[in-house]
Amino acid sequence: MSWPGAMPSWPACSVLPMQVRLQTQNTYRGIVDCMVKTYRHESLLGFFKGMSFPIASIAVVNSVLFGVYSNSLLVLTATSHQERRAQPPSYTHVFIAGCIGGFLQAYCLAPFDLIKVRLQNQTEPRAQPGSPPPRYRGPVHCAASIFQEEGPRGLFRGAWALTLRDTPTLGIYFVTYEWLCRQSTPDGQNPSSATVLVAGGFAGITSWVTATPLDVIKSRMQMAGLKQREYRGMLDCMVSSARQEGLGVFFRGLTINSARAFPVNAVTFLSYEYLLHAWG
Numbered sequence: 001m002s003w004p005g006a007m008p009s010w011p012a013c014s015v016l017p018m019q020v021r022l023q024t025q026n027t028y029r030g031i032v033d034c035m036v037k038t039y040r041h042e043s044l045l046g047f048f049k050g051m052s053f054p055i056a057s058i059a060v061v062n063s064v065l066f067g068v069y070s071n072s073l074l075v076l077t078a079t080s081h082q083e084r085r086a087q088p089p090s091y092t093h094v095f096i097a098g099c100i101g102g103f104l105q106a107y108c109l110a111p112f113d114l115i116k117v118r119l120q121n122q123t124e125p126r127a128q129p130g131s132p133p134p135r136y137r138g139p140v141h142c143a144a145s146i147f148q149e150e151g152p153r154g155l156f157r158g159a160w161a162l163t164l165r166d167t168p169t170l171g172i173y174f175v176t177y178e179w180l181c182r183q184s185t186p187d188g189q190n191p192s193s194a195t196v197l198v199a200g201g202f203a204g205i206t207s208w209v210t211a212t213p214l215d216v217i218k219s220r221m222q223m224a225g226l227k228q229r230e231y232r233g234m235l236d237c238m239v240s241s242a243r244q245e246g247l248g249v250f251f252r253g254l255t256i257n258s259a260r261a262f263p264v265n266a267v268t269f270l271s272y273e274y275l276l277h278a279w280g
Ligand SMILES: C[N+](C)(C)CCCC[C@H](N)C(=O)O
Pocket: 014, 062, 165, 166, 169, 170, 173, 204, 207, 208, 209, 211, 261, 264, 265
């Protein structure tokens, strides 16, 4: 077994509340409007809401994803990482290993992601003396309140949508990365750092573009049970969102997701390759 350890990423970029707000609230005309309103109402702090928890979760979640992926590939292809450049795995194996990694990481991610979405959707300004406190005072308070009000299963609200979002799209993620690396690297050689950065960045974009429709549904399901309407299930959420807001609803947050995906995933893959070589 090899485990690429706690994978770093570019956290500050991965957790901007704008994307969640655009996807779940109808009060904004677009990214700029959302940013202006956030700044006016909540000052600069509004841009960093719900960040501490995702930052803490990134290392855990990425190590599950990349650890499960590389070990699944090991089992599927029966070749070690060192042998893999000489005998590259088939894209089917890469896809299956990515899906297994995506499936398992979704369950670790679910409670962290739920807390992030709930905290980022709180638009109250920072507590001022005399003003009512926000519903959730921070990540721990948020987790405890969900546990009390909605039971332990409440912490996994939206987990199914998250699993459906991540299982195929992480398969796509690793296939895109492998394909781009192989296109620009001579046979049998390791990809250069520049290739890894570019391939990782585009893998992130491709994966997020395909994941955004289910990302919208996932965020809405996670907000249900709080102030927004309750859905009978994922299908109900999809149908009623599309009926009320048109098909464009499934692409909300696409620009932000893609813009943050490039740098975040370029750095993620560079760290992954570096750790594999350092320990290999
Ligand atoms: C599958 N999905 C598109 C959701 C994520 C794919 C990239 C994962 C990376 N940790 C990131 O946050 O960008």
